[in-house]
Amino acid sequence: MSTLELVLSNLIEPVSGLTLSALNAVKSIEQQHDKISVELEFPFANGQFESRLSNDQRQQLEQAVGSKSIDWQVTHAIEATAGERLPNLSNVKNIIAISSGKGGVGKSTTAVNLALALKAEGASVALLDADIYGPSLPLMLGCENEKPGLPDGKQMMIPVSAHGLIVNSVGFLVPDDTATVWRGPMAAGVLQQLLRDTIWGDVDYLVVDMPPGTGDIQLTLAQVVPVSAAVIVTTPQTIALADAVKGIAMYNKVNVPVAGVIENMSYHLCSNCGHHDYLFGQDGGQRIAAHYEVPLLGALPLDKVIGDDVEAGEPTVIATPESALSRGYHNAAVATAAQLWQLSANQSPVVSIDASDD
Numbered sequence: 001m002s003t004l005e006l007v008l009s010n011l012i013e014p015v016s017g018l019t020l021s022a023l024n025a026v027k028s029i030e031q032q033h034d035k036i037s038v039e040l041e042f043p044f045a046n047g048q049f050e051s052r053l054s055n056d057q058r059q060q061l062e063q064a065v066g067s068k069s070i071d072w073q074v075t076h077a078i079e080a081t082a083g084e085r086l087p088n089l090s091n092v093k094n095i096i097a098i099s100s101g102k103g104g105v106g107k108s109t110t111a112v113n114l115a116l117a118l119k120a121e122g123a124s125v126a127l128l129d130a131d132i133y134g135p136s137l138p139l140m141l142g143c144e145n146e147k148p149g150l151p152d153g154k155q156m157m158i159p160v161s162a163h164g165l166i167v168n169s170v171g172f173l174v175p176d177d178t179a180t181v182w183r184g185p186m187a188a189g190v191l192q193q194l195l196r197d198t199i200w201g202d203v204d205y206l207v208v209d210m211p212p213g214t215g216d217i218q219l220t221l222a223q224v225v226p227v228s229a230a231v232i233v234t235t236p237q238t239i240a241l242a243d244a245v246k247g248i249a250m251y252n253k254v255n256v257p258v259a260g261v262i263e264n265m266s267y268h269l270c271s272n273c274g275h276h277d278y279l280f281g282q283d284g285g286q287r288i289a290a291h292y293e294v295p296l297l298g299a300l301p302l303d304k305v306i307g308d309d310v311e312a313g314e315p316t317v318i319a320t321p322e323s324a325l326s327r328g329y330h331n332a333a334v335a336t337a338a339q340l341w342q343l344s345a346n347q348s349p350v351v352s353i354d355a356s357d358d
């Protein structure tokens, strides 16, 4: 084994914490005259893997290749983990429900940025706005004036495309004030219809922005969507954390694995001195995650830019792709994707895809 092969196989993938050899990620190493081409294949979205390497890791690699440079080729072999399938979901590999125990914690903002980060990491991503009581995704993605297509007047909808995402939302279909008066069974019916009557196509990750809360309606909706795993968004306030716990309990009740917790508005970063101000207490998300044995997938700061960007229809991951905020969303997105893969790898066989559905 060459020095480079050895360094690569022991190299720790920064988000999952697993070595490239444990991930079976190194596909080929090709020597060219002034560079070495390294082909990696990950079981989860990780296209910007190289940007997350630490300085130490870079140094180790530089020492192994000497005067040559490394040309990284990153591909994916993302497995299907979504539950019971509807025919139009047969090519949707993973369904991630983004939930929150209470409203206003930034669930939708987190959902759009996570979806966009997964896309930027090389995955094919769809976004379903299941927050039927307050559909905000069309505005956040700047596509509020669009409508899904209805080819030949048929029942199936062609979703809207926004910033490279495949999107459908009840917000495209009904006036703003209609959705708020739906009762439980109607809400479940509408969500089921949106899910079933959209031509999703080939999708690695379908991100679903769920309505906030943990009441009967949310419980029904959690059962309507054949979810692979749920992500709970919370803020660090004690009251929000108590609601996040209810969210975890709700998914446990319907046997949906919880991939982890994302803490939003975790701290305020002083724009003058860079000081982290923990306005609402420190480590709340971490404590819940530890207590319920689920990972903390990310912690995003309270930053006016995040709010302004979604308000303008250009979420931060699109508006400033190289910013520290954007990197925070990328880390959380890759951590979520890695966790989905780990959940499926450790679990009994994934539901097989019936070829007759295609």
Ligand SMILES: Nc1ncnc2c1ncn2[C@@H]1O[C@H](COP(=O)(O)OP(=O)(O)OP(=O)(O)O)[C@@H](O)[C@H]1O
Pocket (backbone or CB within 6 Å): 100, 102, 103, 104, 105, 106, 107, 108, 109, 110, 131, 134, 136, 212, 264, 265, 300, 301, 302, 303, 304, 305, 306, 307, 308, 310, 311
């Ligand atoms: N990290 C953040 N920093 C600053 N503002 C944020 C952050 N996250 C979200 N916001 C802002 O907080 C408000 C609520 O966010 P959002 O609509 O995403 O919450 P939600 O939990 O989905 O709410 P709802 O319960 O109404 O669906 C929005 O104005 C949004 O711009």
